[in-house]
Amino acid sequence: MENANVASIETRLSWRDYFGMFKMRIGIGRNKYRAAPGLYKTGTPKPDSPVFVSANYKMSFDLLRSNLAGIDAWILVLNTRGVNVWCAAGKGTFSTRELVKMIKKVELETFVSHRELILPQLSAPGVAAHEVMKNSGFKVKFGPIRAGDIKRFIDNGKVADAEMREVTFSLWERFVLTPNELASRLKVSFLIIAAILVISNIGNGLFSFHWELYRGIFGSAAYIIGLLSGAVIAPLFLPWLPGRSFAAKGALTGLVLSTLFCLFIHEQLGFMSVAAILIFASSVSSYVALTFTGATPFTSPTGVEKEMRLAIPIQIAAVVLSCALWIARH
């Protein structure tokens, strides 16, 4: 039996799988978290069992298999170079070509009697169902967006209802993204804080240094407030912040948080320095929130570019202004 050559996989995730997911969330080793492409099986699939297609980002693969408990099925894992389904579809690695290639490579038709594949709906930006049919004879059926809906999808006669087809962005879905928003900025943050420590100690005469540690600490705190505001607070409060522009939402949370901070420290700083902190933290937060567009499931590239053309010059000007005010230190 050819079946014997197909690796059987568990539908229950081990603590190592969960630990792996946790590491991905905090941004460790993301470039090499992969499953080997090829054909797998869960349970004891027969020739008429369904075929699910997935990416070889291990978290995508794990999410799929953990939702196939009690289902006898085939899983075809494409080589998306370790990238998740939606990103890979957008970048052309989860594609019609890759799918057709993989169907032929594993000789799928020797394992199944039917000619139907179930793909995650979010692979649709990369896979043209009619082209797959033309080139492989397999009919592509786009299943639910979330692997968690697979059981309902099958019970529903393999039809994804409107709810299964719409993306969501719940508080939890936003929260799990925030650690990586911070982790990915660790290196650049050290450089920025080093620069702040230098700038904070430039005295009245140009490049005459007065070592005043508290200014360096306040300046660094302003940066950290801006970063936390843009990478954590703005994403969490996203639907409740006014307006549609991410840059504006981030500027607002940055302004609120830095104002709270200044309530405690303003007596030790002059008016200009307080203004510098408010402007700087708001600008950092605005920029960081703007980059969160990449993690959301609803921002269009045309919209993001439009917003960037307006926001980025303002953010740069605001940072320059805040540095000038900080150095002027009155």
Added chain:
Amino acid sequence: MKGFRYLKNVATLKLDSDVCIGCGMCMNVCPHRVFRIDAKKAEIADKDACMECGACAINCPVKALSVTPGVGCASYILQTWVKKDKAACGCGGAECC
């Protein structure tokens, strides 16, 4: 996607109703309920919800839909400004882009 709306009047999505055969594929693949089928023709019901993922256009068997697809990611777009052609997303794996 209640509570999540992005900028108005920017999406590049276009539908040629004369070419549309009303197969409903666009409705199936759209993650934002942008389309509805009315009188055996697709209709753009909520254009501002479009995130230009391109799923509908690539899956339209008669090429009635067009959209400039891409990733709505500021870091990625910034890289394309600087490097023009060779931009990488910088996201190794997870849910970004």
